[in-house]
Amino acid sequence: MQSLPGVNPKPGHNPNQNLLLAALPTTEFERLAPHLDLVVMPLGECMYEPGGKLQHVYFPTTAIISLLYVLESGSSTEIASVGNEGLLGISLFMGGDSTPSAAVVQTAGYGYRLAGELLLAEFSRGGSMSNLLLRYTQALATQMFQTAACNRFHTIEQQLCRWLLVTLDRLPSNDLIMTHEQVANALGVRREGITEAAGKLQRAGSISYRRGHIAVLERAALAAGTCECYAVVRKELQRLLPAVRYPRAI
Amino acid sequence: MQSLPGVNPKPGHNPNQNLLLAALPTTEFERLAPHLDLVVMPLGECMYEPGGKLQHVYFPTTAIISLLYVLESGSSTEIASVGNEGLLGISLFMGGDSTPSAAVVQTAGYGYRLAGELLLAEFSRGGSMSNLLLRYTQALATQMFQTAACNRFHTIEQQLCRWLLVTLDRLPSNDLIMTHEQVANALGVRREGITEAAGKLQRAGSISYRRGHIAVLERAALAAGTCECYAVVRKELQRLLPAVRYPRAI
DNA sequence: CGCCGTGTGTGCGCTGCCGAACAGACGGCG
DNA sequence: CGCCGTCTGTTCGGCAGCGCACACACGGCG
Numbered sequence A, B: 001m002q003s004l005p006g007v008n009p010k011p012g013h014n015p016n017q018n019l020l021l022a023a024l025p026t027t028e029f030e031r032l033a034p035h036l037d038l039v040v041m042p043l044g045e046c047m048y049e050p051g052g053k054l055q056h057v058y059f060p061t062t063a064i065i066s067l068l069y070v071l072e073s074g075s076s077t078e079i080a081s082v083g084n085e086g087l088l089g090i091s092l093f094m095g096g097d098s099t100p101s102a103a104v105v106q107t108a109g110y111g112y113r114l115a116g117e118l119l120l121a122e123f124s125r126g127g128s129m130s131n132l133l134l135r136y137t138q139a140l141a142t143q144m145f146q147t148a149a150c151n152r153f154h155t156i157e158q159q160l161c162r163w164l165l166v167t168l169d170r171l172p173s174n175d176l177i178m179t180h181e182q183v184a185n186a187l188g189v190r191r192e193g194i195t196e197a198a199g200k201l202q203r204a205g206s207i208s209y210r211r212g213h214i215a216v217l218e219r220a221a222l223a224a225g226t227c228e229c230y231a232v233v234r235k236e237l238q239r240l241l242p243a244v245r246y247p248r249a250i
Numbered sequence C: 001c002g003c004c005g006t007g008t009g010t011g012c013g014c015t016g017c018c019g020a021a022c023a024g025a026c027g028g029c030g
Numbered sequence D: 001c002g003c004c005g006t007c008t009g010t011t012c013g014g015c016a017g018c019g020c021a022c023a024c025a026c027g028g029c030g
Helices: A026-035 A116-124 A128-153 A156-169 A180-187 A191-203 A219-225 A228-240 B026-035 B116-124 B128-153 B156-169 B180-187 B191-203 B219-225 B228-240
Strands: A037-041 A046-048 A056-060 A064-070 A076-082 A102-107 A109-115 A175-177 A207-210 A213-216 B037-041 B046-048 B056-060 B064-070 B076-082 B102-107 B109-115 B175-177 B207-210 B213-216
Touching: A026 A109, A026 A116, A037 A056, A056 A064, A056 A116, A064 B128, A076 A102, A076 A128, A076 A156, A076 A180, A076 B128, A109 A116, A116 A128, A128 A156, A128 A228, A128 B064, A128 B076, A128 B128, A156 A175, A156 A180, A156 A191, A156 A213, A156 A219, A156 A228, A180 A191, A191 A207, A191 A219, B026 B109, B026 B116, B037 B056, B056 B064, B056 B116, B076 B102, B076 B128, B076 B156, B076 B180, B109 B116, B116 B128, B128 B156, B128 B228, B156 B175, B156 B180, B156 B191, B156 B213, B156 B219, B156 B228, B180 B191, B191 B207, B191 B219
Parallel strands: none
Antiparallel strands: A037 A109, A046 A102, A056 A109, A064 A076, A064 A102, A175 A213, A207 A213, B037 B109, B046 B102, B056 B109, B064 B076, B064 B102, B175 B213, B207 B213
């Protein structure tokens, strides 16, 4: 994919829909731009497997990717998620080349792919890019440990509210294409637990759903029903990366 | 504290008791050595507060530090721990200067302190030090997400076994100076839950304890009683930092 | 249109953990 | 030695979430 001056290679798609790329100074952005390939990320696609060596990193624009830890038993739980505020593949520049977690597309969409060695080269220059990436990594670690605390102390209903808000923050609309089963897998709980919590939220008028679709009606009600974890993660992201701004208000 | 050739400033204490410092090439080590101050880390001391700006990093030698997340409710849970295999204060070079977590001394001991700006200067050189620090950070993130999974799926008894093993790995002896209450706080569970699990382990002959002391008798029994989480974290540390070797066998 | 796969609702009994309360036992200190 | 604070053992009711089982209902497809 070539970048010709004044010509947008794919109308409607632009690398700076990714907030990390958008936060780069022009010179650094333009150094990378010719090497960014637009890729489709279909629902359920596994972007990387536990222990697999990474060849590329991905800057999602409209897609959302779940970082999942899969236990020996087969159960799994989301430990963090990556949307257009970040990038997928931090272990490439952290030096490990792989992690014990998997990355699965949770919301279908698009993203830009960059070859590992090019990211590494840019990272080694020590400019804005490396600063952004390190700060983003710290924000991702915040997600992880907050998930730990949330798993320990909070109810399924609180966690469902948090999860819906986190997902909504990265989506243009209020509609998630999701079954209860998929949400349950993300949170690492039973499907019935989600059905029960979602039913409660629906009766309260906060959400409405039908077979695989969830529409958020009252964002504020979810915010009231969730635990502190949502706000902590969000605030920390904004502290670390003030240049990265979610479109929605808190 | 000056480092004169052939003179060990404090007999019995040496910076390369910290495995990260020990893994440095001689030139880099010697650049830092004159600026490393031996400090005492007494049990319960808070090395940093959530949100507090860090001035120093610490390379523990005999001490163990808990990274705790404290909820609004006051309950807390350990999200990772740092011993002589690592360093305390990654947010200093990650760019955030602080984190929402607290760091509390879990096992009293010693460590070496280094001024933040000196660590940053060394980190910016992009030599072995920055590589080690980034890899260590990835290992720390592994601890965090594994804690998330463990909190979700495993019983108190499994978690207690894990916690004892992790602590033991960083200790010269088999004795931990710990009350059930302190362990409960680290795991974010009730004190009674620990009493019950510890009683079970004692009846099985795996450990023995009396008022504030826990002695591990059968390390293998703990390994058998714990979940996969212990092995995953340990294996990942060794993959990322082969130069860092725990004294004990798995 | 009717079928059937796939979501969703609901009802068990069970278990692991919580909150609270209290009895006893250790062990440092005066 | 005896006291008392602190740590440990145990009990009880309660509940959130689990595993299982099954009824139902949507909606795409032939």
